Amino acid sequence: MDSTSTKRRRVQRSPSPQYKIEDDDSYEPYVPVAQRRQAKLAKLTSWGTNNEKDKAKLQQEEEEEKEDEEREEERRKERARKERTLLMEAQEVHDKRAVEDAKKTDAEKAEEADAEILAAIASRRKLASDLELAKGVQYMQSLKTSWRPPRFVRERTEEQHQRLRDKYHIIVDGEDIPPPIDNFTDMKVPEPLVKFLKSKRITIPTPIQLQGIPTAFAGRDMIGIAFTGSGKTLAFCLPLIMFALEEESRLPFLRGEGPVGVVLCPSRELATQTYENVLIWTAALAKDGRYPQINTLLCIGGISMGEQSHVLNKGIHVVVATPGRLIDMLEKKRFTFDNCKYLCMDEADRMIDLGFEDDVRNIMSFFKRQRQTLLFSATMPRKIQDFAQQSLVKPILVNVGRAGAANLDVLQVVEYVKQEAKMVYLLECLQKTPPPVIIFSENKNEVDDIQEYLLLKGVEAVAIHGSKTQEERQYAIKSFKSGAKDVMVASSVASKGLDFNDIQHVIIFSMPKEIEDYVHQIGRTGRSGKTGIATTFVNMNTPEQTLLDLKYLLMEAGQKVPPFLLTIDDPRAAQGGSLKGCPVCGGLGHGISNCPKLEDTQRRQMASHRGDDDRGGY
Structure with a gap:
């Protein structure tokens, strides 16, 4: 190819015209409007005109010139506005904000940042069915029930009610709060059940039962918060049993009818424990002969529902379930929620945090009418409240x-x-108290290693964690509860709500990152008014923030704080801020901006989004 053909041809352009203002005879210099007006006025005055026509003409010209002047002023402002760029405005706003921020302390800045994060995570959909949200259905009144407190209770003043609450350190909030009642008989609990509870040394209601049971009996929605081992299970199961008794007495249930209510639990073990308690209490009622049999269904994964065909073939009054299996049964129409009017979520904060929020909303979509909703937990952070x-x-x-x-x-x-x-020190700790003892670890592999080590040392131990089969998990809990095994090594799956008899000692082999899990784990001992010991191992691997949470928790409970924990300083104290607990997890040693629970939740959400994106590519 010719080299000249590769060269670009230079385009010849005609020269730009040049203008000279001096050469243009038609050019007139600009004269301001005000100056032109004065010149005309002087000219007219010099003529000495006094007739009305000239005056009107002069006035009209003045008005036109005034309008010209106003238009010119508007054009000038428009030019000035265009010259003022958005960048300049943004810079001014930034400078103004910088001046305001300079006046704030570090503590105030931190509080503002926390408030922004809390507002961002608070903008979540209500816990209601999709149908209700779509139609904008809102229930304004609580459900009405046939229960009423005894006359002498109703006649007490609000001051008397408050004195009883203050005596048991009960804090209540809401409208038209039902009265507290400190006696099961006065609550109108059936006599056979009262006798059975006395045989189990339950003679008076615990604080959460004292206020919670009358509240539930009255048909009110409720958020119940009380420390581990305080009798929350009876507080939400007893009202459901009473509602079921009332419905069965009116008209006996036939096959395909029911349930009256459902109890949702985050783990299979907790659901099984709640189910067994309901069976015991309903059997005590039916044994008397004056009250009908209440049919209860356990609905969890890992078990065959065929084993409970004898219940499914009759009317169901109570369902105790985990979310996944319950949705499966509802979708298959093994039973319906057409007449269900009671929903309780045990360990409610964990239910929502473990990713069950959409499942719960799905379950609610099967309800055909308003329901009474109760949420119970030992740890209910402000965000969940x-x-x-x-x-x-x-x-x-x-x-x-x-x-x-x-x-x-x-x-x-x-x-x-x-x-x-x-591992070596663990054997020493086991000698502090007689069995049974629970050992907690966050790592599944570590759980298996601890069990193997203890078995080699001649200690009767079982292990339970999420990777075990349902049969293995049931065997571990059954053998430990019966006393056949002395030690149970567990992951956090056994820390939520499970009740074991006479546990005197809990050993936390690896401190959980979230302080909520620690509270649940040590709560396996010291239940129902008994005392217990919780020994926790910490070292350099434990995050400093977790240690700070632990330090404040020990101080709040009046416990001895070891010297190495006392040396850990709170960075918020140096900023002069208020040491409020985290609204997401309740930890006292940090704010929402560095909450490990929030970080973990965001990490899981990002992982699920990435998974969705990957699947979308196929």
Whole structure:
């Protein structure tokens, strides 16, 4: 190819015309409007005209010139506005904000940042069915029930009610709060059940039962918060049993009818425990002969529903379930929620945090009418409380102690143990008290290693964690509860709500990152008014923020704080800020901006989004 052809041809352009203003004879210099007006006025005055026509003409010209002047002023402002760029305005706003920020302390800045994060995570959908949200259905009144407190209770003044609440450190919040009642008989609990409870040494209601049971009997939506081992299960199961008794007495249930209510639990073990309690209490009622049999269905994964065909072939009054299996049964129409009017979520904060929020909303879509909703937990952070307040109908908050506080009946011992010395020291700790003992670890592999080590040392131990089969998990709990095994090594799956008899000692082999899990784990001992010991191993691997949470928790409970924990300083104290607990997890040693629970939740959400994106590519 010719080299000249590769060269670009230079385009010849005609030269730009040049103008010279001096050469243009038609050019007239600009004269301001005001000056032109004065010149015309002087000219007219010099003529000496006085007739009305000239005056009107002069006035009209003045008005036109005034309008010209106003238009010119507007054009000038428009040019000035165009010259003022958005960048300049943004810079001014930034400078103004910088001046305001300079006046604030570090503590005030931190509080503002926390408030922004809390507002961002608070903007979540209400806990209601999709149909209700789509149609904008809102229930304004609580459900009506046939229960009424005894006359002498109704005649008490509000001051008398408050004195009883103050005596048991019960904090309540809400409208038209039902009265507290300190006697099961006065609550109108059936006599056979009262006798059975007395045989189990349950003679008077615990604080959460004292206020919670009348609240539930009255048909009110409720948020119940009380420390571990305080009798929450009876507080939400007894009202459901009474409602079922009332419905069965009116008209016996036939096959395909029911249930009256459902109890949702985050784990299979907790659901099984609740189911067994309901069976015992309903059997005590039916044994008397005056009350009908209440049919209860356990609906969890890992078991064959065919084993409970004898229940499914009759009317169902009560369902105790985990979310996944319950949705499966409802979709298959093995039973319906057409007449269900009672929903309780045990360990409600964990239910929502474990990713069950959409499942719960799905379950609610099967309800055909208004329901009474109760949320119970030992740890209910402010974020969950606010969320629940929006979702319930005129709810009553019943709080016994601070949400997330440790059980005061547990002696907490925190010891610094090097990682390599933990196993050896574990054997020493087991000698502090007689069995049974529970050992907690966050790592599944570590759970298996601890069990294997203990078996080699001649200790009868079982293990339970999420990767075990349902049969293995059931065997571990059954053998431990029966006393056949002395030690149970567990992951956090056994820390939520499970009740074991006479546990005197809990050993936390690896301190959980979230302080909520620690509160649940030590709560396996010191239950129902008994005392217990919780020994916790910490070392250099434990995050400093977790240690700070632990330090404040020990101080709040009046426990001995070891010297190495006392040396950990709170960075918020240096900023002069108020040391309020985290609204997301309830930890006292940090704010929402560095909450490990929030970080973990965001990490899981991002992972699920990435998974969705990957699947979308196929």
